[in-house]
Amino acid sequence: MDDITFLWNGWEAILRILVVGVLCYIALVVILNISGKRTLASLTAFDFVVTVAIGAVFGRLLTAKDVSISEAVTAFILLAFLQFLFSWLQMKFKSFRKIFTSRPVLLYYRGEFMRKAMKKQRVEKSELIGEARKKGYGNFEEIELIILENDATFSIIGKLTDSDGATYKEFMDDN
Incomplete structure (x- = not known):
């Protein structure tokens, strides 16, 4: 059985969180800026799901030793791409918009x-x-x-x- 750490797991774990957190924070800001304002707009249901998913990926990356920066950045890019794709499909196809966007x-x-x-x-x-x-x-x-x-x-x-x-x-x- 693995050792359970309650209060202190050493400086290596703290250093990993700091380095990975800073690098992925920068990557996330760049990805969100590239993906456009729609990703950061007022939240529709899909926007909310993407926001929660990005937070979950970021949180897991910071706390799990088995998740690499490249895996997290890939997940961020995938989520930004899905946001872009769904936004584009909503603009292009009225039927898609009716399914995924509520009306006023x-x-x-x-x-x-x-x-x-x-x-x-x-x-x-x-x-x-x-x-x-x-x-x-x-x-x-x-x-x-x-x-x-x-x-x-x-x-x-x-x-x-x-x-x-x-x-x-x-x-x-x-x-």
């Missing part, structure tokens, strides 16, 4: 809470009230609409003219 959802429109949409998205009225306060709105009479965006943020649009409001009609059809 209208939650409030001209004085009416879209209860069915709110229930489906698991959003409470009190949450919308709080979001409105954060954006500086004193009451809902000042608000035209609230949209839950595909990155789970709320867009709150103040009162519009009737001609402007027509551009938001597309959200009404989904609810």
Whole structure:
């Protein structure tokens, strides 16, 4: 049975973490910069998975002696490539985008809470009230609409003219 180390495993283990951590940190920053801003954008479900996976690879690399820098960098490159590929496929093919990207959802429109949409998205009225306060709105009479965006943020649009409001009609059809 292997020896179990609880408090100290020697300077060699500490030095390995420092060297490998710095080198892979630099490699990860370079890879993310090369892969483009989309990799670092607001998180969609796929972006979240890539972010968690990168963190898992980095954490494993720092703590496991049997993972080499070349293996970790290969994993980083693979994850950045998958992010690029999925983003490209979403832009190129509408059917792919429908499968992997959520659409914005209208939650409030001209004085009416879209209860069915709110229930489906698991959003409470009190949450919308709080979001409105954060954006500086004193009451809902000042608000035209609230949209839950595909990155789970709320867009709150103040009162519009009737001609402007027509551009938001597309959200009404989904609810």
